[in-house]
Amino acid sequence: INKNHNHHNYNQNNQNNRNDYDYTTQAFLILFAVRLISTFFNNVADCDEIYNYWEPTHYLTHGTGFQTWEYSPEFALRSYSYVGFHALFVKFAGLFTNDKITIFYFLRAILAIICSLCETIFVSGICQKFGNKVGFLTLIFLCGSSGMFISSTSFLPSSFAMCGLAACFGFWLSSKYPAAITFAALSTIGSCWPFVAITFIPLAIDSLISYSLINSILVATCSGSFFLFLTSLVDKYYYGFWTIPLWNILKYNAFSDNSGGSTLYGVEPWTFYFINGFLNFNIVFYLALISIPVILLFGSRSKIFQNSQYYALKSLVYVIPLFLWLIVMLRLPHKEERFLFVIYPVICLSAALVVATISSFLISLLTQFAKSYEKIIKAITFIAILLCCIIFISFSISRIIALQTNYSAPIKVFEFLARNELQNGLQPNHPLPGTITICVGKEWYRFPSTFFMPGERFRFEFIKSGFTGELPKHYSKINGTTIIHEDFNDQNREESSRYVSDDTCHYLIDLDFATQSEPHYYQLANWEIVYSASFLDAANSPSLQRSFWIPFSSNKLNRFNSYYLLRN
Numbered sequence: 196i197n198k199n200h201n202h203h204n205y206n207q208n209n210q211n212n213r214n215d216y217d218y219t220t221q222a223f224l225i226l227f228a229v230r231l232i233s234t235f236f237n238n239v240a241d242c243d244e245i246y247n248y249w250e251p252t253h254y255l256t257h258g259t260g261f262q263t264w265e266y267s268p269e270f271a272l273r274s275y276s277y278v279g280f281h282a283l284f285v286k287f288a289g290l291f292t293n294d295k296i297t298i299f300y301f302l303r304a305i306l307a308i309i310c311s312l313c314e315t316i317f318v319s320g321i322c323q324k325f326g327n328k329v330g331f332l333t334l335i336f337l338c339g340s341s342g343m344f345i346s347s348t349s350f351l352p353s354s355f356a357m358c359g360l361a362a363c364f365g366f367w368l369s370s371k372y373p374a375a376i377t378f379a380a381l382s383t384i385g386s387c388w389p390f391v392a393i394t395f396i397p398l399a400i401d402s403l404i405s406y407s408l409i410n411s412i413l414v415a416t417c418s419g420s421f422f423l424f425l426t427s428l429v430d431k432y433y434y435g436f437w438t439i440p441l442w443n444i445l446k447y448n449a450f451s452d453n454s455g456g457s458t459l460y461g462v463e464p465w466t467f468y469f470i471n472g473f474l475n476f477n478i479v480f481y482l483a484l485i486s487i488p489v490i491l492l493f494g495s496r497s498k499i500f501q502n503s504q505y506y507a508l509k510s511l512v513y514v515i516p517l518f519l520w521l522i523v524m525l526r527l528p529h530k531e532e533r534f535l536f537v538i539y540p541v542i543c544l545s546a547a548l549v550v551a552t553i554s555s556f557l558i559s560l561l562t563q564f565a566k567s568y569e570k571i572i573k574a575i576t577f578i579a580i581l582l583c584c585i586i587f588i589s590f591s592i593s594r595i596i597a598l599q600t601n602y603s604a605p606i607k608v609f610e611f612l613a614r615n616e617l618q619n620g621l622q623p624n625h626p627l628p629g630t631i632t633i634c635v636g637k638e639w640y641r642f643p644s645t646f647f648m649p650g651e652r653f654r655f656e657f658i659k660s661g662f663t664g665e666l667p668k669h670y671s672k673i674n675g676t677t678i679i680h681e682d683f684n685d686q687n688r689e690e691s692s693r694y695v696s697d698d699t700c701h702y703l704i705d706l707d708f709a710t711q712s713e714p715h716y717y718q719l720a721n722w723e724i725v726y727s728a729s730f731l732d733a734a735n736s737p738s739l740q741r742s743f744w745i746p747f748s749s750n751k752l753n754r755f756n757s758y759y760l761l762r763n
Contacts (some may be wrong), residue, residue, distance in 0.1 A: 342475030536762025
């Protein structure tokens with residue numbers, strides 16, 4: 196009897212493993228399909244992404260690019276290990292093509308694959324911990340979120356940290372503590388963003404209690420030391436001396452006096468993240484915010500937590516990182532959308548737990564009074580959940596379409612410039628022999644990177660505009676990463692050395708609107724329009740119609756300006 200019983204368990208375990216494998220494979224394919232769409236349709240919305248990550252990567256692989264003050268050895272706030280890792284994929288792609296725009300999208304596709312793999316680990320861990328219902332809801336929220344659409348293929352440390360956190364939580368939920376701790380260390384050190392460590396505090400406490408005090412400390416010490424040594428070694432090579440950018444950026448943001456720090460780049464009210472959370476996750480964001488009270492109130496009567504108050508309370512460790520991160524981010528005056536990327540997976544998990552917990556509780560409660568109507572109650576609950584998911588996905592798709600319709604002009608214009616006007620740089624004397632200068636003024640922060648400049652003879656420059664902050668400068672061709680320049684500062688002071696005269700520009704890219712302080716270049720006699728695309732006039736468009744694409748209404752009420760490619 197024991198032999199038969201063991202054989203039955205063995206077959207059952209194999210069947211369960213096979214089902215898990217099938218579900219995991221399907222989850223990855225669904226996630227990758229959505230992330231691949233993001234590869235080609237995600238806008239480059241953050242100038243930090245361009246000048247602090249795409250540009251140094253282009254310099255490491257092609258020898259040209261822009262350097263920001265953060266990469267000056269005097270400050271060393273950024274790690275070359277992060278961009279160096281991505282530069283390996285660029286070098287690999289360069290073996291097959293010289294087309295830099297193709298390489299740009301190839302690297303984005305790599306980011307999509309990495310994100311999909313990490314999300315799959317995350318969903319798999321959720322299925323093991325809370326069951327397929329919570330796992331499936333999380334998968335829907337991950338795939339349907341406009342926030343994940345944006346962050347998954349963004350070349351940013353916060354996106355890297357987000358992927359690391361997803362994998363970390365996936366292993367944590369599966370009780371694979373060594374792997375979880377390792378990914379926590381990789382997420383924090385590899386991204387060179389020390390603040391991410393806050394989200395792993397619950398993991399640290401849980402591993403010390405549930406895993407092993409000695410083993411937890413050993414794994415954390417070994418993995419942390421390994422990643423820190425590796426990144427420091429890379430930075431020693433590029434900066435020319437031993438430095439730890441992880442500490443430098445923490446010191447700059449957390450311990451700067453009033454004359455410096457991140458507040459130089461703008462401050463936002465506390466409502467910023469709540470508005471942004473709605474734009475990127477709509478109803479899911481606010482469902483996530485009520486996760487703790489819902490689990491406390493209904494968890495003990497929900498099958499999700501095995502009808503156990505203890506299990507429900509213990510499960511709070513997986514949603515607490517969301518609130519820890521929000522508390523810290525809300526206290527910082529300088530706020531940006533990308534700062535929330537890190538906890539996007541936790542938002543999806545928290546919302547999924549809320550939906551699953553409430554639905555399970557309601558089914559349990561209502562069937563007590565109407566046992567004979569159990570199937571009808573379950574069907575109604577399923578329809579309610581389905582309607583919530585449809586509303587969520589509809590808002591998310593509307594948001595993605597709005598972003599693409601309203602803000603895709605810069606990439607369209609620069610791609611037209613490279614492909615059509617400059618003919619990919621394949622003809623050495625087209626449009627003129629020698630160096631061709633492409634300029635921008637106030638639109639400097641929407642430049643999609645030097646990957647859209649076909650070759651070295653096409654040089655991107657800045658002309659004076661109404662912007663009075665510090666612009667990046669070209670890397671020096673020799674020893675560019677080790678030279679300390681006198682015209683870099685950490686106070687966001689304008690440096691006049693960055694500008695060229697517009698008379699020297701062969702092409703100018705400019706967004707024209709009625710109230711600008713700069714000249715209306717397209718009206719001047721020495722400039723002719725080569726190409727233009729529509730770009731949203733946010734100031735004169737209704738907030739709802741510009742934030743979400745509403746059929747008929749958005750096209751009718753939104754106002755657009757022209758994003759010009761001009762030829763001298």
